[in-house]
Amino acid sequence: MADFLTIAAIVLLISLLLGLIRVWRGPGAADRMLAAQLFGTTGVGIVLLLAVITDNGALFDIALVLSLLAAVAILAFVRRLKLQQSAADASSLSTKNDTAANKKEGQ
Amino acid sequence: MSLLLTIVQTILIGTGVLFFLVGSIGLLRFPDTYTRIHALTKADNLGLGMLVVGLLPFANSPQQALKILLCWVLILAASSVSAYLVANKLQNEEPDA
Amino acid sequence: MIAFDILLGLGMLLAAAGVFWSADLFRAIVMFVVFGVLLALAWLRLQAPDLALAEAAIGAGLTGVLLLDTLSVLRAKKTAAGKLPPVDQQLLNTFTSTRACAAQNNHGKGHENLRFLAVGLLSLGILIALQAALFMRPEAAVNLPSMVAEGIPDAGIEHPITAVLLNFRSYDTLLEVAVLLVAVIIGLSLRIPSNSNEQQAPSSALIGARQAAYAGVISEDGGNDPILRNFTQRLIPLVLVTGGYILWAGSTMPGGAFQAGALIAAAGVIARLAGYNIASRVDQLLRFGLVLGFLVFLTVAASVMFGGRPFLNYPDGWAGSLIFFIEAMLTFSIGLTLLSLFVHSPGDGAEPNAKSSQRSVKSGSTVGSDNGVGNRPPGNSGKAEADHD
Numbered sequence: 001m002a003d004f005l006t007i008a009a010i011v012l013l014i015s016l017l018l019g020l021i022r023v024w025r026g027p028g029a030a031d032r033m034l035a036a037q038l039f040g041t042t043g044v045g046i047v048l049l050l051a052v053i054t055d056n057g058a059l060f061d062i063a064l065v066l067s068l069l070a071a072v073a074i075l076a077f078v079r080r081l082k083l084q085q086s087a088a089d090a091s092s093l094s095t096k097n098d099t100a101a102n103k104k105e106g107q
Numbered sequence: 108m109s110l111l112l113t114i115v116q117t118i119l120i121g122t123g124v125l126f127f128l129v130g131s132i133g134l135l136r137f138p139d140t141y142t143r144i145h146a147l148t149k150a151d152n153l154g155l156g157m158l159v160v161g162l163l164p165f166a167n168s169p170q171q172a173l174k175i176l177l178c179w180v181l182i183l184a185a186s187s188v189s190a191y192l193v194a195n196k197l198q199n200e201e202p203d204a
Numbered sequence: 205m206i207a208f209d210i211l212l213g214l215g216m217l218l219a220a221a222g223v224f225w226s227a228d229l230f231r232a233i234v235m236f237v238v239f240g241v242l243l244a245l246a247w248l249r250l251q252a253p254d255l256a257l258a259e260a261a262i263g264a265g266l267t268g269v270l271l272l273d274t275l276s277v278l279r280a281k282k283t284a285a286g287k288l289p290p291v292d293q294q295l296l297n298t299f300t301s302t303r304a305c306a307a308q309n310n311h312g313k314g315h316e317n318l319r320f321l322a323v324g325l326l327s328l329g330i331l332i333a334l335q336a337a338l339f340m341r342p343e344a345a346v347n348l349p350s351m352v353a354e355g356i357p358d359a360g361i362e363h364p365i366t367a368v369l370l371n372f373r374s375y376d377t378l379l380e381v382a383v384l385l386v387a388v389i390i391g392l393s394l395r396i397p398s399n400s401n402e403q404q405a406p407s408s409a410l411i412g413a414r415q416a417a418y419a420g421v422i423s424e425d426g427g428n429d430p431i432l433r434n435f436t437q438r439l440i441p442l443v444l445v446t447g448g449y450i451l452w453a454g455s456t457m458p459g460g461a462f463q464a465g466a467l468i469a470a471a472g473v474i475a476r477l478a479g480y481n482i483a484s485r486v487d488q489l490l491r492f493g494l495v496l497g498f499l500v501f502l503t504v505a506a507s508v509m510f511g512g513r514p515f516l517n518y519p520d521g522w523a524g525s526l527i528f529f530i531e532a533m534l535t536f537s538i539g540l541t542l543l544s545l546f547v548h549s550p551g552d553g554a555e556p557n558a559k560s561s562q563r564s565v566k567s568g569s570t571v572g573s574d575n576g577v578g579n580r581p582p583g584n585s586g587k588a589e590a591d592h593d
Contacts, residue, residue, distance in 0.1 A: 001113060001116075001117075004117060004120070005120070006205055006208065008120050008121070008124045008158075009208055010207055010208050010211065011124050011127075011128060012124055012127055013208060013211050013212060013215065013245075014128070014211065015124075015127045015128045015130070015131035015132075015150075016131070016215070016241075016242075017211070017214075017215045017218070018128075018131040018132065018134075018135060019131050019134060019238075020215070020218055020219060020222065020235075020238065021135055022134050022135055022143075023222065023231065023234050023235055023238055024222055024226075024231070024235075026228075026231065028140055029230050030140045030193050030196070030197055031140055031143060032230065032231060032234040033193065033234060034134065034140070034143055034144060034147050034193065035134060035234070035238075036234050036237050036238055036268075037147060037185075037186065037189055038130065038131065038134060038147055038150060039237070039238045039241045040182075040185075040241060040264065041150055041151050041154075041155055041182050041186065042127055042131075042150070043241040043244065043245065044155065044178055044182055045123075045124075045127060045154065045155055045158050046245060047244075047245070047248065048158065048159070048162055048175060048178065049158070049162070050245075050248055050249075052162055052165045053205075056253065057167060057171060057457070058253050058453075058457045058458045058459075059248065059253060059256075060171055060174045060175060060178075061174075061257065061449075061450065061453065061457075061458065061459065062244070062248070062253060062256050062257050062260050062458075063174075063175075063178050064174055064177060064178055064181075064446060065257060065260045065261050065264075065446065065450070065463075065467065066178075066241075066244070066260045066264060067177075067178040067179075067181040067182045067185070068181055068439070068442060068443050068446055068467075068470075069260070069261065069264040069265040069443070069470055070181065070182055070185040070186070070264070071184075071185035071186075071188060071189050071435070071439070072264060072265050072268070072269060072470060072473065072474060072477070073237050073264065073268040073269065073272070074185075074189040074192065074193065075189070075192070075432075075436075075474065075477045075478070076268065076269040076272045076273065076473075076477055077193075077272060078189075078192040078193065078195075078196050079477050079478075079479075080272055080273055080276045080477075081230075081272060081275065081276050081279075181439075181442075184435060184438075184439070188431060188432065188435040191431055192429075192431075192432065195429075
């Protein structure tokens with residue numbers, strides 16, 4: 001069973017790292033933030049698996065703390081940043097990705 | 108009996124992990140932000156949910172089991188609220204949406 | 205498990221590269237948040253659950269929020285950038301478009317490549333030296349883990365990390381708390397010059413732009429959003445209770461004052477983000493609360509000397525209770541310290557003034573006077589306040 005759980009943890013880590021691509025590509029700020037949200041959830045899953053694999057009860061506390069604070073970053077994003085401004089920011093930076101982002105957001 | 112339990116656990120954890128993977132692939136493949144929110148919530152609800160149920164029998168004490176369940180409930184609340192908030196923000200702030 | 209570790213290490217490298225490679229600041233921040241999650245996992249794999257807990261609490265609850273806040277302020281300033289004095293302008297440029305500046309400064313492409321090569325070689329050299337140091341390290345003269353294990357029965361506390369932090373090496377922790385206190389005092393005093401500066405040279409256009417920017421930054425109906433309000437109303441007590449639990453757990457398992465303090469600060473941050481006006485309360489508590497932990501720690505440390513013991517040497521049988529008492533006070537102070545860094549950061553809308561007495565009246569009308577930087581429309585904040593009470 002331990003082997004199976006380890007494989008499960010590895011697959012979760014892979015799915016987490018796939019999320020990195022979405023953080024990098026965007027295009028919108030909301031997409032990046034959503035990917036970060038997925039990181040939080042998957043992180044909780046991995047910590048739970050590790051807790052069972054290493055048989056260390058203390059790790060459940062870490063999973064608990066992670067899940068308590070899962071929404072904080074997205075709360076800050078929603079309450080403090082404007083979407084349009086990200087477009088203005090990006091245009092001054094003029095990277096290829098971000099101009100593509102503007103087009104997409106404008107649609 | 109314990110064999111049966113192991114099989115059920117394996118199936119639950121396997122499906123849960125699969126949902127995480129599907130969620131990530133959805134996040135990558137879906138065309139716009141709204142559909143990506145949809146993909147994401149599958150990972151939170153079903154992926155973590157099945158994983159949690161599958162891991163429950165490993166808990167050493169009822170308190171620990173409650174802690175594991177609480178993780179899932181909290182993630183459910185966080186993901187549904189943030190999905191709503193992000194969608195709401197997009198709706199309000201996107202010029203042509 | 206080795207495959208997991210390798211993958212985790214690669215992922216951390218990718219995320220770190222993403223932070224530095226990204227020209228878009230928002231992307232860099234999200235990458236940093238993501239890096240925090242991976243870092244917590246790495247601490248777990250290195251069998252340092254205490255650090256993982258601290259990283260989970262601080263990384264997920266505070267640093268990302270602070271960075272996002274800073275970004276919102278930078279952007280608001282940038283919208284008003286035309287009106288800024290040249291120095292500020294320059295600063296802004298460095299912060300918001302590093303790459304654009306680099307492109308301007310850099311005359312030839314060959315020059316750039318040479319610099320990359322030099323930095324690359326230097327990094328490679330350091331990497332090799334570090335690896336060599338790791339493989340050729342000398343045998344440790346003292347076996348610290350076994351010494352800690354021997355000392356645990358007398359430490360008054362079961363968890364070795366807490367025993368080291370608050371008993372065996374409590375001197376270090378005392379000084380660390382002092383450093384934290386000094387840091388936050390400096391942080392708080394820095395805000396006053398910047399305020400008065402703006403008041404001295406107010407350009408009405410700038411203020412108007414900032415006001416508009418802030419009004420937009422705080423979404424208009426946020427305070428009234430029922431889903432947000434219900435969610436945070438249930439979440440905040442849970443975070444606080446968990447903070448208490450983590451403090452209590454610190455005596456037998458990973459946890460302790462720093463982690464619990466971070467959670468308490470996170471609860472405050474959530475409250476601020478949801479639009480509850482807790483700032484006035486923080487202001488009143490702040491000065492007392494910031495020093496409380498250090499004061500109690502120092503008092504305990506010094507008062508044992510009356511019994512003829514050395515500084516910081518707990519009396520027999522008292523160590524456990526004294527450590528817990530100190531930790532509880534430290535939790536409060538650390539929580540307030542971290543929270544005040546957030547509440548008093550310019551992005552938090554409700555600008556703290558030197559004359560904060562104005563705001564400490566619990567009228568709930570934060571908006572107004574200070575710098576024209578309103579937190580949110582008066583009706584909302586008043587309502588949130590009323591609901592909260």
